[in-house]
Amino acid sequence: MSTPALDGTRAEGQGETVRVVIVDDHAIFRSGLKADLDPRVIVVGEAGTVEQAIEVIARTRPEVVLLDVHLPGGLGGGGREVIAGSAALLGATKFLALSVSDAAEDVVAVIRAGARGYVTKTISGTEITDAVFRVAGGDAVFSPRLAGFVLDAFGTAPADIADDELDKLSARELEVMRLIARGYSYKEVAKELFISIKTVETHVSAVLRKLQLSSRHELTKWAAERRLL
Amino acid sequence: MTTVPVRPPLVRSSDRMIAGVCSGLSAHLGWPVRMVRLGMAVAALAGGAGFVFYAWLWIMVPTADEAARRNARRPASPIAPAVSGPAVDSRPGSSPPVGGPTIPSATADAQLQPATFPSAMYDAGPSFQPTAAGAAPFTAGAAPGTASASAAGTGAWFRVRSMRYGKEILLGSGLLLVAGILIARLLGADVPLGTLIPAAAILGGAAIAWMQLDETRRAGLVDKTKADQAGGWARLAAGLALVVAGVLVMVSGSGSWEQTWLALLASVAVLGGVALVLLPWGLKFWRDLETERAGRVRETERAEIAAHLHDSVLQTLALIQRRAGNEHDVVRLARAQERELRGWLFKDPAKESGQLSDRIKAAAAEVEDGLGNAVDVVSVGDTVMTDRHEALVQASREAMLNASRHGGGPVSVYLEVSDGGVEVFVKDRGTGFELHTVPEDRLGVRESIIGRMKRHGGTADINSSPDGTEVRLRLPAAAAENGEGKP
Numbered sequence: 246m247s248t249p250a251l252d253g254t255r256a257e258g259q260g261e262t263v264r265v266v267i268v269d270d271h272a273i274f275r276s277g278l279k280a281d282l283d284p285r286v287i288v289v290g291e292a293g294t295v296e297q298a299i300e301v302i303a304r305t306r307p308e309v310v311l312l313d314v315h316l317p318g319g320l321g322g323g324g325r326e327v328i329a330g331s332a333a334l335l336g337a338t339k340f341l342a343l344s345v346s347d348a349a350e351d352v353v354a355v356i357r358a359g360a361r362g363y364v365t366k367t368i369s370g371t372e373i374t375d376a377v378f379r380v381a382g383g384d385a386v387f388s389p390r391l392a393g394f395v396l397d398a399f400g401t402a403p404a405d406i407a408d409d410e411l412d413k414l415s416a417r418e419l420e421v422m423r424l425i426a427r428g429y430s431y432k433e434v435a436k437e438l439f440i441s442i443k444t445v446e447t448h449v450s451a452v453l454r455k456l457q458l459s460s461r462h463e464l465t466k467w468a469a470e471r472r473l474l
Numbered sequence: 475m476t477t478v479p480v481r482p483p484l485v486r487s488s489d490r491m492i493a494g495v496c497s498g499l500s501a502h503l504g505w506p507v508r509m510v511r512l513g514m515a516v517a518a519l520a521g522g523a524g525f526v527f528y529a530w531l532w533i534m535v536p537t538a539d540e541a542a543r544r545n546a547r548r549p550a551s552p553i554a555p556a557v558s559g560p561a562v563d564s565r566p567g568s569s570p571p572v573g574g575p576t577i578p579s580a581t582a583d584a585q586l587q588p589a590t591f592p593s594a595m596y597d598a599g600p601s602f603q604p605t606a607a608g609a610a611p612f613t614a615g616a617a618p619g620t621a622s623a624s625a626a627g628t629g630a631w632f633r634v635r636s637m638r639y640g641k642e643i644l645l646g647s648g649l650l651l652v653a654g655i656l657i658a659r660l661l662g663a664d665v666p667l668g669t670l671i672p673a674a675a676i677l678g679g680a681a682i683a684w685m686q687l688d689e690t691r692r693a694g695l696v697d698k699t700k701a702d703q704a705g706g707w708a709r710l711a712a713g714l715a716l717v718v719a720g721v722l723v724m725v726s727g728s729g730s731w732e733q734t735w736l737a738l739l740a741s742v743a744v745l746g747g748v749a750l751v752l753l754p755w756g757l758k759f760w761r762d763l764e765t766e767r768a769g770r771v772r773e774t775e776r777a778e779i780a781a782h783l784h785d786s787v788l789q790t791l792a793l794i795q796r797r798a799g800n801e802h803d804v805v806r807l808a809r810a811q812e813r814e815l816r817g818w819l820f821k822d823p824a825k826e827s828g829q830l831s832d833r834i835k836a837a838a839a840e841v842e843d844g845l846g847n848a849v850d851v852v853s854v855g856d857t858v859m860t861d862r863h864e865a866l867v868q869a870s871r872e873a874m875l876n877a878s879r880h881g882g883g884p885v886s887v888y889l890e891v892s893d894g895g896v897e898v899f900v901k902d903r904g905t906g907f908e909l910h911t912v913p914e915d916r917l918g919v920r921e922s923i924i925g926r927m928k929r930h931g932g933t934a935d936i937n938s939s940p941d942g943t944e945v946r947l948r949l950p951a952a953a954a955e956n957g958e959g960k961p
Binding site for chain 2 (some may be wrong): 393402
């Protein structure tokens with residue numbers, strides 16, 4: 246799946262390096278991903294199970310963890326459990342969810358646990374590298390599909406103007422999400438809405454925060470219903 | 475027969491004082507629960523009849539939960555809904571479980587089916603009329619027919635029907651017979667009660683036991699619950715007791731109560747001893763049977779999965795190995811296979827297709843297979859297809875074809891269904907084009923996309939730049955279908 250939102254538009258981060266840990270239970274995928282990543286991305290550790298992952302992350306303290314949603318071990322919680330187990334590091338270490346699954350409940354669950362973004366495993370090495378730098382810089386990474394999930398979960402009607410509650414997206418946030426779902430990159434979104442890329446990133450981060458913190462009934466209900474699909 | 479009132483199934487309610495029998499009974503009969511409770515209490519004073527009745531219902535009537543669980547098709551494995559869904563439906567015995575009088579699903583089943591088999595009703599009815607003796611062979615004889623795999627629909631209907639009224643007719647004719655005999659005696663006729671009673675007891679007991687056997691075997695094909703087994707055991711024991719008592723009286727021929735009681739006690743003691751000895755064996759045998767059955771189910775599922783993987787994934791992998799040199803082909807094969815496998819794993823057979831998002835996804839898959847460029851669909855909301863949506867799907871498909879052909883890269887499709895209407899966005903990252911430079915005779919864009927949308931009251935915008943092209947299709951909700959937008 247292409248993720249045009251990640252087209253290397255970040256100015257900062259060039260020339261710097263990022264230390265990452267790859268957590269995935271398939272060794273073939275880990276080595277393939279390592280080979281695909283940019284040399285600026287330094288892989289400091291790998292793990293294949295929940296327990297290993299928590300241990301490796303605590304030991305190496307990477308800036309970014311590339312985390313598979315489905316993992317063996319632990320209590321069966323997969324990537325969510327790894328994030329929960331590394332809660333103490335959550336400020337310094339950012340999690341980017343990687344998944345072969347398109348299932349909404351998997352993705353939303355791991356985002357709500359604290360991941361800063363989600364990309365599918367089929368995206369290219371360049372795109373993943375961009376996503377890693379973006380997440381390391383504190384921004385959120387939304388693929389079109391994740392934006393679609395968000396729109397589905399929060400509904401497509403905007404909140405009232407002075408309404409900053411967590412249960413609804415503002416009109417501007419909705420616009421940004423819609424454009425991302427349509428396949429626009431952050432740069433294209435900025436151009437389309439006549440705002441700066443920084444503002445787009447702020448909106449996306451706000452949406453991520455709402456997705457993580459909203460306790461609204463519909464969100465859980467929606468996730469539960471998705472399980473039936 | 476057709477005028478049976480529709481009642482809620484008799485189940486033990488969760489709104490309960492003791493075991494939920496009274497409130498369940500009141501719901502079933504449509505009486506106020508207070509009256510039922512009062513009646514039960516009064517009956518309890520009358521020599522404990524109420525107690526006995528209450529206990530009997532407690533044992534025999536399932537709770538609402540149990541009944542629901544029994545009616546539900548329980549998947550045997552996490553992916554069973556996908557794997558065995560349709561297969562379960564086509565199997566003859568797997569419509570809601572078979573029932574004696576305590577099993578509510580029979581009502582629903584019988585209501586669903588009768589129109590299809592009008593004549594069978596009358597065929598089945600009279601066979602039960604004569605006596606208990608007549609009924610027993612009939613039931614036994616019906617078993618092979620109902621259990622046979624061929625007559626799926628008829629079997630289900632017939633079974634439910636016969637079980638549902640068989641009991642009542644049997645009981646009624648038995649009581650009529652007794653009444654007739656009593657009247658005959660009152661009128662002075664000499665009825666040989668000494669042989670008639672034990673004979674009736676034997677026949678009745680055998681009938682109860684046989685019907686039980688018949689039922690458990692059928693139920694065993696479908697479903698098993700503890701409640702069923704408990705009820706079954708009780709019925710078996712009752713049948714056994716009747717037969718034993720009848721045989722004893724007949725053999726001893728005395729008719730003296732003291733002697734009969736003693737003999738009865740002795741034989742029951744012997745039977746109990748035998749049962750005690752055989753019980754562990756029986757249990758072990760039962761467990762082995764259960765294990766084997768579960769194993770067989772797993773085996774069937776495994777075989778089904780293996781067959782599917784062989785037909786799809788292994789074939790694709792073989793193809794991929796042969797074309798390893800051609801990256802384009804490999805990606806295309808892999809994506810097509812991925813889509814197929816996802817569809818197989820996660821599809822819900824109960825969910826009706828004919829949703830707009832399914833059609834858009836199908837069109838995207840078609841374009842992807844045809845041209846080899848990935849077409850990713852993100853959909854928000856969904857709606858049922860109509861003729862107007864059909865036009866939208868066709869226009870979207872045309873847009874995807876153009877995007878894939880001229881864009882030369884991945885295509886993003888976004889579908890949003892809201893109360894106001896449906897929007898489809900098709901975006902590529904090609905070099906773009908100018909609409910007015912497209913020759914007049916090229917109908918792709920002008921006719922198939924813009925013209926089609928206009929004819930159906932929608933709009934189509936094309937926004938092209940050197941960074942890519944986006945086609946925006948919009949179909950406002952028609953007045954008649956307002957409100958059926960988002961599910």
